[in-house]
Amino acid sequence: MSGSRAAAKARTHENLLDAAATVFAERGYGAASVEEIARTAGVSVGSVYAHFTSKEKLFVALMERRSAGEFATAQAALADGFEAAVPALNRQLLAEADSAHLAELGAEAWLYGLRSPGFGAELAAHHRRVHDVVVEMVTRERERRGTTLAMTDGEVGTVATALARGLVHYRRMSPETVPDDLFGRTLIALLRGLEAPGPPAAPASPPASGPGDRASDDA
Incomplete structure (x- = not known):
């Protein structure tokens, strides 16, 4: 071409x-x-x-473009440390929460994804890609600080992403409950509270089933 x-x-x-x-x-x-x-x-x-x-792929591509712009801004700010990036993170969350069409479209897409297996799979793949980028940012910040956390980087990324989603919905419904800087302040408190000596925590695994457990299951 x-x-x-x-x-x-x-x-x-x-x-x-x-x-x-x-x-x-x-x-x-x-x-x-x-x-x-x-x-x-x-x-x-x-x-x-x-x-x-498909319309599904078009919508996901639109979400990917928005996420790429947001992450580029956040990653540039992270070069000077997490605290320096907090104002940009707060602005990004407020831009979505205070925009009727962005917040409502995101909520509608989530519900549609639950009801439509095909679109749900597309949306889940997008969320995994977003999660991977957030985890990478958590890892960079942890290594920059030269510390370890009481949770894995993946778990911290999950909590941070869920926090952002939840605050967008709360801000949209009840603006007075979500101050402009709440997201950033919470992330700072989270990271500081999770700092711990020793290696990062390993993900919890379910206990192995013993013969007694199988017997009780068969009963």
Whole structure:
């Protein structure tokens, strides 16, 4: 593919994502249609499917683009230490929580994912990718501090991600319960509280079943 064709394809790709963001925000995930996204972008329906094989993949690609921008900002700020990155993290959370279409679209997509196995799998894969990036950031900060934590980096990443999701929903429903800097202050307290001597904690594993357990199960 020539450079000009590749550039045109990239522009169309971004134009479709911009159109999808507008339509999803206005209609919600369930009511949004590929046809309307195509009309908004000024292209054919076939062009949409040439870039994204389904509405589900288009929506996930939109989420991936937003996440990539947010993580690039956070990772740049982390170069100066976690405390320096906190204001940027707070701003990102507030941008989503205080935007009706972002917060509501995220909640709607989550519910749709629970009801639709196909879309649920796409959404779960996206969440795993987000989690991996968060865990990498936790690891970098732990190593920068030269400390260990009482939980694994993966567990801390899970808690931090869940905290962000929960605060977005709380802020949207009851703004007065979530101060502008609550997310950052909580993350700082979490990391400080988890600092511990010795190696990082190993993930808990379920106890092995003995003969007695099997006997009771068969009873």
